[in-house]
Amino acid sequence: MPDDMASATETVSFTLNGRAVVAVKGEKIIEAAERNGVFIPRFCYHPRMRPVGVCRMCLVEVSGPRGATLQPACYVDVAEGMEVSTASAKASKAQEGILEFLLVNHPLDCPVCDKGGECPLQDQAYSYGPGESRFVDEKRHWAKPIPLNEFVLLDRERCIQCSRCTRFAAEVAGEATIDFISRGDSIEVGRFAREMPSPYFSGNIVQICPVGALTAGPFRFVSRPWDAEQVETTCTVCALGCRMVVQSQSGEISRVLGVDSDPVNHGWLCDKGRFGFDVIYSEERIVEPMVRKSGTAAGGTDGDLVASTWSEAMSLTVDRIAEAVAGKGPEAVAFIGGARLANEDQYAWGRLAREVIGTTSVDVQIGDGLDPRLIFSLNRATVDEACTSKCLLSLGGDVRELLPVLFLRLREAIVTGRTKLVELSEIPTSLSRYAETAKACTTEALSGVLEEVAVAVEAIVGNKSGEGLTILAGRSSLAASPFYTEKALAEAAMRWPQAKFLPLLPRGNVMGALELGLAPGLLPGRRMDGRNPGVAPGKATGQILERAARGEIAVVVLLGSDPAGDFPDEGLAMKGLAAAGFVVAVDAFENASTAFADVFLPVALAEERDGTVTNIEGRVASTPAKVVAPAMCWPEWAIASRLATELQGQAWTAGAARAAAPSGATGAAGRVGAPRGDGPGSAGFGYVSRTEILAEIAAAVPGWDELATVAGRVRAGRDGVVLHSFGAAGESGARPLDPIAFPGIDSIEKQGASMDAGGAADAGGAADAGGVAGAAGEQDTSTPGTPSLPSLPGEVLVPGSPAAKAILEAFVGVPQPDTRAEDRFPMRLSSPRVLFGAGQGVAMSKHLAGVGQEASVVVNGEGVNEAFGLEGVEARVSSPGGSVELPVRIDPRIPPGVAMIPFNAGTAASILIATGEPVTYVSVEPVSVDAAALTDGMERDDG
Amino acid sequence: MPHLSSESLTRAREIVDLYPQRRSALIPLCHLAQEQDGWLRPEAIEEIAGLLDVTPAEVLGTASFYEMFKLEPAGRYVISVCTNVACMLAGAYDLLAHAEERLGVRAGGTTPDGRFTIEDVECVAHCDHAPCVQVNSRYFGPLDAGGFDRLVDSLERGELEGDVPPHGTLVRVRRTKGLMA
Amino acid sequence: MTPDGGPPRILTSRVDLAGSYTLKAFLETGGYEGLRKALSMKPDEVAQEVDEASLLGRGGAGFPAGRKWSMLRPADTTYLVVNGDESEPCTFKDHLLLETDPHQLVEGVAIAAYAIGVEQAFIFIRGEMALGLERVTQAVNEAYEYGALGRGILGSGFNLDVVVHPGAGAYICGEETGLLESLEGKRGFPRIKPPYFPAAIGLYGEPTVVNNVETLSNMSWIVRNGGAAFAALGKGRSTGTRLFALSGRVKRPGVYEVEMAKTTFRDLIYGQEFGGGISGGKELKAFIPGGASAPWFGADQVDMPLDQDEVGAAGTMLGSGSVVVMDETVCTVKVAWRITRFFWRESCGQCTPCREGGGWLEKILWRIENGAGREEDVDMLADICDNISPGLHWPPEQTTICPLGPSIPSPIASVMRMFEDEIRLHVKEGACPLA
Numbered sequence A: 001m002p003d004d005m006a007s008a009t010e011t012v013s014f015t016l017n018g019r020a021v022v023a024v025k026g027e028k029i030i031e032a033a034e035r036n037g038v039f040i041p042r043f044c045y046h047p048r049m050r051p052v053g054v055c056r057m058c059l060v061e062v063s064g065p066r067g068a069t070l071q072p073a074c075y076v077d078v079a080e081g082m083e084v085s086t087a088s089a090k091a092s093k094a095q096e097g098i099l100e101f102l103l104v105n106h107p108l109d110c111p112v113c114d115k116g117g118e119c120p121l122q123d124q125a126y127s128y129g130p131g132e133s134r135f136v137d138e139k140r141h142w143a144k145p146i147p148l149n150e151f152v153l154l155d156r157e158r159c160i161q162c163s164r165c166t167r168f169a170a171e172v173a174g175e176a177t178i179d180f181i182s183r184g185d186s187i188e189v190g191r192f193a194r195e196m197p198s199p200y201f202s203g204n205i206v207q208i209c210p211v212g213a214l215t216a217g218p219f220r221f222v223s224r225p226w227d228a229e230q231v232e233t234t235c236t237v238c239a240l241g242c243r244m245v246v247q248s249q250s251g252e253i254s255r256v257l258g259v260d261s262d263p264v265n266h267g268w269l270c271d272k273g274r275f276g277f278d279v280i281y282s283e284e285r286i287v288e289p290m291v292r293k294s295g296t297a298a299g300g301t302d303g304d305l306v307a308s309t310w311s312e313a314m315s316l317t318v319d320r321i322a323e324a325v326a327g328k329g330p331e332a333v334a335f336i337g338g339a340r341l342a343n344e345d346q347y348a349w350g351r352l353a354r355e356v357i358g359t360t361s362v363d364v365q366i367g368d369g370l371d372p373r374l375i376f377s378l379n380r381a382t383v384d385e386a387c388t389s390k391c392l393l394s395l396g397g398d399v400r401e402l403l404p405v406l407f408l409r410l411r412e413a414i415v416t417g418r419t420k421l422v423e424l425s426e427i428p429t430s431l432s433r434y435a436e437t438a439k440a441c442t443t444e445a446l447s448g449v450l451e452e453v454a455v456a457v458e459a460i461v462g463n464k465s466g467e468g469l470t471i472l473a474g475r476s477s478l479a480a481s482p483f484y485t486e487k488a489l490a491e492a493a494m495r496w497p498q499a500k501f502l503p504l505l506p507r508g509n510v511m512g513a514l515e516l517g518l519a520p521g522l523l524p525g526r527r528m529d530g531r532n533p534g535v536a537p538g539k540a541t542g543q544i545l546e547r548a549a550r551g552e553i554a555v556v557v558l559l560g561s562d563p564a565g566d567f568p569d570e571g572l573a574m575k576g577l578a579a580a581g582f583v584v585a586v587d588a589f590e591n592a593s594t595a596f597a598d599v600f601l602p603v604a605l606a607e608e609r610d611g612t613v614t615n616i617e618g619r620v621a622s623t624p625a626k627v628v629a630p631a632m633c634w635p636e637w638a639i640a641s642r643l644a645t646e647l648q649g650q651a652w653t654a655g656a657a658r659a660a661a662p663s664g665a666t667g668a669a670g671r672v673g674a675p676r677g678d679g680p681g682s683a684g685f686g687y688v689s690r691t692e693i694l695a696e697i698a699a700a701v702p703g704w705d706e707l708a709t710v711a712g713r714v715r716a717g718r719d720g721v722v723l724h725s726f727g728a729a730g731e732s733g734a735r736p737l738d739p740i741a742f743p744g745i746d747s748i749e750k751q752g753a754s755m756d757a758g759g760a761a762d763a764g765g766a767a768d769a770g771g772v773a774g775a776a777g778e779q780d781t782s783t784p785g786t787p788s789l790p791s792l793p794g795e796v797l798v799p800g801s802p803a804a805k806a807i808l809e810a811f812v813g814v815p816q817p818d819t820r821a822e823d824r825f826p827m828r829l830s831s832p833r834v835l836f837g838a839g840q841g842v843a844m845s846k847h848l849a850g851v852g853q854e855a856s857v858v859v860n861g862e863g864v865n866e867a868f869g870l871e872g873v874e875a876r877v878s879s880p881g882g883s884v885e886l887p888v889r890i891d892p893r894i895p896p897g898v899a900m901i902p903f904n905a906g907t908a909a910s911i912l913i914a915t916g917e918p919v920t921y922v923s924v925e926p927v928s929v930d931a932a933a934l935t936d937g938m939e940r941d942d943g
Numbered sequence B: 001m002p003h004l005s006s007e008s009l010t011r012a013r014e015i016v017d018l019y020p021q022r023r024s025a026l027i028p029l030c031h032l033a034q035e036q037d038g039w040l041r042p043e044a045i046e047e048i049a050g051l052l053d054v055t056p057a058e059v060l061g062t063a064s065f066y067e068m069f070k071l072e073p074a075g076r077y078v079i080s081v082c083t084n085v086a087c088m089l090a091g092a093y094d095l096l097a098h099a100e101e102r103l104g105v106r107a108g109g110t111t112p113d114g115r116f117t118i119e120d121v122e123c124v125a126h127c128d129h130a131p132c133v134q135v136n137s138r139y140f141g142p143l144d145a146g147g148f149d150r151l152v153d154s155l156e157r158g159e160l161e162g163d164v165p166p167h168g169t170l171v172r173v174r175r176t177k178g179l180m181a
Numbered sequence C: 001m002t003p004d005g006g007p008p009r010i011l012t013s014r015v016d017l018a019g020s021y022t023l024k025a026f027l028e029t030g031g032y033e034g035l036r037k038a039l040s041m042k043p044d045e046v047a048q049e050v051d052e053a054s055l056l057g058r059g060g061a062g063f064p065a066g067r068k069w070s071m072l073r074p075a076d077t078t079y080l081v082v083n084g085d086e087s088e089p090c091t092f093k094d095h096l097l098l099e100t101d102p103h104q105l106v107e108g109v110a111i112a113a114y115a116i117g118v119e120q121a122f123i124f125i126r127g128e129m130a131l132g133l134e135r136v137t138q139a140v141n142e143a144y145e146y147g148a149l150g151r152g153i154l155g156s157g158f159n160l161d162v163v164v165h166p167g168a169g170a171y172i173c174g175e176e177t178g179l180l181e182s183l184e185g186k187r188g189f190p191r192i193k194p195p196y197f198p199a200a201i202g203l204y205g206e207p208t209v210v211n212n213v214e215t216l217s218n219m220s221w222i223v224r225n226g227g228a229a230f231a232a233l234g235k236g237r238s239t240g241t242r243l244f245a246l247s248g249r250v251k252r253p254g255v256y257e258v259e260m261a262k263t264t265f266r267d268l269i270y271g272q273e274f275g276g277g278i279s280g281g282k283e284l285k286a287f288i289p290g291g292a293s294a295p296w297f298g299a300d301q302v303d304m305p306l307d308q309d310e311v312g313a314a315g316t317m318l319g320s321g322s323v324v325v326m327d328e329t330v331c332t333v334k335v336a337w338r339i340t341r342f343f344w345r346e347s348c349g350q351c352t353p354c355r356e357g358g359g360w361l362e363k364i365l366w367r368i369e370n371g372a373g374r375e376e377d378v379d380m381l382a383d384i385c386d387n388i389s390p391g392l393h394w395p396p397e398q399t400t401i402c403p404l405g406p407s408i409p410s411p412i413a414s415v416m417r418m419f420e421d422e423i424r425l426h427v428k429e430g431a432c433p434l435a
């Protein structure tokens, strides 16, 4: 609000409890009073929703033409000369009266109520209430808690009808799946029996409920607020980076609450981010190093992973890497994944790969992203910029599935009329219904359709330069190669030089990884790698797997990734991993890929380690640890550091390592030496703490120097800092939060679990891009859709720079292969990513059990085999690459001729997709069903 | 399978077309569904939601605000006994007690044979005929105990079929003229 | 003037006619002539006549119709909405008009729409009035057929569509913003003010005039006879005739059209052409002058004229035009309880004081009436009432969104004011002294 004050031209003066104060024109009394230090009690008012003035708790005395009258402070705008008394005898009596009324039907069961101790009704009853209720008659009765959905329970007796939850559903989430039923004092919040509130945003209604009416199953009875410790942090479930606090109790996480970060999440969280934290307590979690015993290393699968020690696991890994480099050169060692890692971890692993080992085969994206060189050549929008642009143009991707809270932000911007959406998507998304224009458009047709909608877009923004336009850069489907989207993005950027882009890359800290060196072809700080990369950025994982399948890769390191379960071409992933000489899993859980692992290195998870993360905007925010990791689980940076140390002990790496030390970073280079001890604190690159890495990043990466590091935390407070504008680090001040949803918010930031060990940060020098021994060889242009770039070693990718322009031109110039359905495979496969897929985040969480999507094939029903008119029929979906059996669902919103299979609900889609093909076509046929029997409605044959 | 009959659906579409905004047809469509089924079935709620592009919860939430919509099966004849002031001063509570006794159910209940529901309602604007009742929104009154019995007898014998359509049927006149094209 | 020299029957001229609701009967008795005349005038001139008539709204608030029309914010789309929700206890005058003279209403709607330049009107009719709904729907069908509605009405260039919209049982939909919400297919939650008038922001957010059935049923007469002729009836601001629904302990309850201000409550209750006196020859104890929300009058105020301003100055209102008579045998606590029960059951439930206060007061009054009252209950009643409507004065101050909230204390305050002894006696005797 102070920033508003600064920019607001119009202010009004009014009198607040006899004191002359100033407010912004249009501000509500409740807000103006709060900013001037006077808290007015309230229940229904929520700063992020339209005021409705129903609870009447905020009645204050306001002067007016007919004398002073009681007015709801949450609804009435401050006016010039107005006199407001919040605590006059009349106002106080009214407030007392309201509280007494609220308690008429409210059970007095505070001692057994989950809200006890942090209940605004309880608190305000003490501060503003009559002391005791005079009500002696019978209260209204309802059956005790009833479930609203998988997470939320409703105790209607405690409800005070403030309508916060129902308004959230209708106004914020856009899904009025709960509503008031009945009227008067029999009003209850309810849902239609056959439709539950979807598990996307339902946790928010628990957080904003001012009484104990809505509680969350995962949080019930686990803690009492006075016992809880909390730390403010950033959610890493997706790449939006919602701010939240993690609360713990006796060292165990008990609850997660959204924090109101103005530029990011407005206080909201998605249910996956809120409830999925319990994965860290999963019984399936791997908490000690393991090595595969018996049998040979080749293939790795003939033997069991058995518990081991860090020294054994490390030395085995070091030996194999050393052998690989010695035998086949550094490119025989490859790294896949890393989006789950914190920035500091990513930087350390990037240095290990590039500088110590010397490979360029690193890729954070698992075939589901976009070329980072392209992303960094585009003007990036912040979320706020997107929400205030005149036009949003979406080239694909369902934001609600990818970056759920971004959906809330964008939806709000659209429904309030601030911005208009033009959507091009293979299948309808959750934003389609709000779109000005929503066009069904296959990914391969994007370029042409873009041409068609350009006029409409320009009409909305009112210019041809793209000013006021934000393009949402996501992928509709992982069954179409990214190069169609990349080409369309480059074309859009050339056509509209002023347009901004918001990448819809969902994975936790993928943007940090791309910025800090886990991307092929790019060094930390978006500097073009001078060496011939040998791999195509954005497609590197595919190439790594292909090379592995051909026997060219000796060691694959999986950084919290599961190509076998997650890469769009399952067949290739399995072949590659099976053929790789040695597979190292750096992870917390076993998965389809770790079945190939020869070594398993257990890691600390986000809530257990300090760090920073970077969101899709380029906003860096801190993720302090809240709880302590199991003893043998190390933070990822420490594993990299230790590996580096041991590898640097090997003769072949010594020279390279010294040469690789950041120039000027003599301190760091000086510490390179023999490993000491068996713990993460050992000097590797010289890192003994995360703080040190952060300092080095700050010195090496443009923009990061703006982040003064104090005890390893980014300087900025709640909102983090957006770095991609290089230097425009801004901090925004505290805003009035919703004190109801967030009791005691201002006392946060104090109780992190473990502070980093170790000394003060040494400022490191800038990473030197050149002079690193690397793989020689031609740039791989055989991968379709990979642009052939002029040599740009050392260039920093800044939008608008010559390098960025060259990149855009190169992407525009990529020839696009024609694709056509064959007779045998007449349908187009569309495979979008969904929020609740079958990945670890869902599968390992007890809280999220039951919301994970089952795989199915969804078709329009029109023009398909008659038999599919029947829901749930089993079908065989086949592509040239494979065949799967799935139940059929009919959805008329899917365009005819398209078969939709959610990408990450199991591996059905990735069995069908062949990444070598630009587009996947399939056939959909009933599984050995007698068609006549089907149409006759007879029993079907499940065989 | 649509739950509304094709005739109901045709009428539903006609009604929707009368309004500048679809959702305005919500109450008329609930009346229509109640006319078809005698009460507001969940299937009808879902279908109305689909026709109006709102959620079933919104249809349920809105319908449940209004006294006339029955979310559970109601009798073929819903007898609404007014007990508000004018009727009370004319003995409405005695009439209600008699009605409960005659039909063997308490206000709010339905006879086991599904023929009658009794309700204790607010003023139905027929106070010059106090105490009065409505049967399926058709007026009767003033009624004493004997008059009530005769009314029930007639209903039971089907003598009032013409005056009192089954519960749910509100307006037997169909809007014949569309809007100006 | 009527042949007997009494006031003209402006609203009820057809009620005794057989088939009065048919187009045929309507046309035979001068139907749609007012509309024809209006269409021959300029819209402003029609509005001018209504303004001159000083027609006060008959829905309850008594706001001048002409002024309300003039407040309609100019816009591309505007609406006229007829309030036929009539659910105020013991109010049944619109009921009569809807069933007996629907064309008179349709004609009034067309005249009003023409005067204010509206092309789309809605007639919202209380759902329980099945016959009224049928009659008005039929009348609208006939009017389209006849050419009095639709495109180019009666050969003019004026277009008007009318939709008859059924309510579904909720008193609060009589409150005009609750009505608009209901018409939008939502719960009848009254809208928070500001905006104060639907004339600025109404149906679908567009400027909207909401008028009562009776208000609009006057239009044909006013246009045919001129606003001045209407204003010549009555006195001061209370002009014309008005329907009063008389009920309770009178010999001849019913709807009576009386000239405003010239008639007194005594005339209405005791006059032979009206109520004909208290039934059973009992004494008048008190009466409600204008609907359940209105503070009561005692027997000593029975000579008060039916004049909006005089009644207002005496601390109550003519409101919805319903007069309920209580004789000496009536227990006022019981009446207050029943009205409180009504408000409790009809509260929409948005505002805490109304939602919770109504039920609480009802429970206390029920206890007192049935002999379980406590000494402290009487003062507590007063204090709870004060928490709903601070000061308990007239017009009431409200702690709620709509006036239903402050209506709840109204009967209780009336009993406290006039019959406090009676309440205390209930408590003392542990039973109703009048039972």
Ligand SMILES: Cc1cc2nc3c(=O)[nH]c(=O)nc-3n(C[C@H](O)[C@H](O)[C@H](O)COP(=O)(O)O)c2cc1C
Binding pocket: C056, C057, C058, C059, C060, C061, C062, C063, C065, C068, C083, C084, C085, C086, C087, C088, C171, C172, C173, C174, C175, C176, C177, C210, C211, C212, C213, C215, C216, C402, C403, C404
């Ligand atoms: C609780 C409440 C109930 C009301 N009920 C009715 C009603 O049933 N009929 C009506 O015409 N006006 C009713 N009104 C008044 C309307 O809000 C509005 O003032 C009226 O319809 C305007 O029409 P008029 O100006 O022609 O009187 C009610 C007001 C309140 C506060």
Ligand code: SF4
Binding pocket: C172, C189, C190, C346, C347, C348, C349, C350, C351, C352, C354, C355, C400, C401, C402, C403, C404, C405, C406
């Ligand atoms: S005062 Fe009562 S009826 Fe009016 S809006 Fe508030 S709760 Fe609803």
Ligand code: FES
Binding pocket: A041, A042, A043, A044, A045, A052, A053, A054, A055, A056, A057, A058, A059, A072, A073, A074, A075
């Ligand atoms: S009425 Fe203002 S906070 Fe509820």
